Amino acid sequence: LTKWQKRVQRQVCRLADCVLVNAESVKDWLVDDGYHASKIVVIRNGIDMSGFDHRVPGTGRRMDSDVRRALGVPVSVPVVAVLGRVNPSKGLEHFLAAAALVRRRHPEARFLVVGGDPDGSCLADLQHRARNLGLLDRVIFAGHRSDVPRILNEVTVSVLSSLSEAMPNAVLESMAAGVPVVATRVGGVPEAVEDGVTGLLVQPADPVGLAAAVSRLLENPTLALRLGRAGQQAVRTRFSMERMVRSTEDLYDGLLARSAARRPILSFAKQATHQATAESKS
Numbered sequence: 001l002t003k004w005q006k007r008v009q010r011q012v013c014r015l016a017d018c019v020l021v022n023a024e025s026v027k028d029w030l031v032d033d034g035y036h037a038s039k040i041v042v043i044r045n046g047i048d049m050s051g052f053d054h055r056v057p058g059t060g061r062r063m064d065s066d067v068r069r070a071l072g073v074p075v076s077v078p079v080v081a082v083l084g085r086v087n088p089s090k091g092l093e094h095f096l097a098a099a100a101l102v103r104r105r106h107p108e109a110r111f112l113v114v115g116g117d118p119d120g121s122c123l124a125d126l127q128h129r130a131r132n133l134g135l136l137d138r139v140i141f142a143g144h145r146s147d148v149p150r151i152l153n154e155v156t157v158s159v160l161s162s163l164s165e166a167m168p169n170a171v172l173e174s175m176a177a178g179v180p181v182v183a184t185r186v187g188g189v190p191e192a193v194e195d196g197v198t199g200l201l202v203q204p205a206d207p208v209g210l211a212a213a214v215s216r217l218l219e220n221p222t223l224a225l226r227l228g229r230a231g232q233q234a235v236r237t238r239f240s241m242e243r244m245v246r247s248t249e250d251l252y253d254g255l256l257a258r259s260a261a262r263r264p265i266l267s268f269a270k271q272a273t274h275q276a277t278a279e280s281k282s
Contacts, residue, residue, distance in 0.1 A: 010034055017255050020248075023167040023188025041251055044191070045167045046244025047235050051149040052176040067150050071140050077108045078156040078218055083148065083170040086117035091161040091184065092126055094207045098161070100133040101211035106218050111135065114151055116144035152177035157217045157224070163204050165189055172239050175199070175231030180224040182213040192239065198231040 001009065010033070013019050019040045021027050027040045068075055080102065082095050092113065099111040117123040123141060130139045145151055152158070158174035158181050165187035172192060174181050181199035183189050193199035200217070202209040217224040 006033070013039075017259070018251065020251070021166070023191055025188045025191070026166050043244060043247045043251065044188075044239060045169055045172060046241040047169070047172045047176045047239055048241045049176055049236060052152070052173070052178075052232075067147075067154050071112065071142060071154075073110050073112070073140065073154070074108075077110055078106065079110050079112055079154055080157045080159060080214055080218075081112035081114060081151070081155045082159045082161060083114045083151075083174070084160070084162070084168065086113065086115045086122050086126070088122060089162060089164050090115075091163045091204060092122075093129055094205055094210060095159055095161040096126065096129050096133060096135060096139065097207035098159075098210035098214065099135055099139065101207065102214050102218070103135070103138060105215050109138070109156075109218065111139045112142060112151075112155070113139065114142045114145050114148070148173055149177060152179055155179050157182060157214050159210065159214065160184060160189065161204075161210060162186055162189075167192065171199075172235055175228075175239075176235040178228040178232040180217050180227040181231060182210065182217065184210075192234070193231075194234075197227070198234045199227055 013035060016039065019030065019035060021030065021040060021042055022045050024042055027037070027042050030040055031037045065075055073079060080099065082090070082092065084090050086092065095111075095113075102109060102111075113126070127136075127141065130136050142151075152174060155174070155177075156179075158170075158179045160168060160171050160181065160183035162168065162184055163186065165184075167188040168183075171181055171183055171189060175192070175198065181193055183193050183199060183201055184204040185195075185201045186204050190201060193201055195201040200213045202213050217227070
């Protein structure tokens, strides 16, 4: 947002009973920006597990040859994917730079970029970078896809290379699918990914660190399996759709109850004001 838009938003939010955000990091950012902490409530995103529960990490799942064929990916090769909108904040240039490094150690790997770019300008730049890095035969730009669970079923490592985030659904969906995650330590990501437990965290804009983490998972299937299972369990217990819905219902119930309790007080205050005004006139 521009400075003017931020100023308008801040003034509008002062009229709200509550400002709802999806990560503690967003709350901290808003407080630093002048919002009242007492008005901000954090309810983290929730994922519908019904689309992902079919994949249990480590059970020898069968490759979906139709998906791989449509993407142009050989059946037996590892796939390193990044999911999300194609825009500058996603740090995709660092993903491509990391891919070039990973390729040296894993020449059979394929790199998948899943996400739309409305005007195509960012995508054109990324394709140019991929060409310069000698990756055009290894990177697939899949565009917007509505079958993310099926795509994730073919992914070996899921990457988030973002420079800024709140609570990214791409990370939560990857974890829900049991795919080990390598993500940048930005925004609310560390609230979902515990480094070394439910995924691996790296610094933003660090292709070398990103490549090292991806290669570590490609070379250590046991670690990848452990992180994938732990991530899937974390989504079930901490980021479920049911929890998000229940927390949101409780929030609205509380706001409505508080509003109802205020009404008699406001009514009494209004009557008292009218009476005082009438007495002063008389």
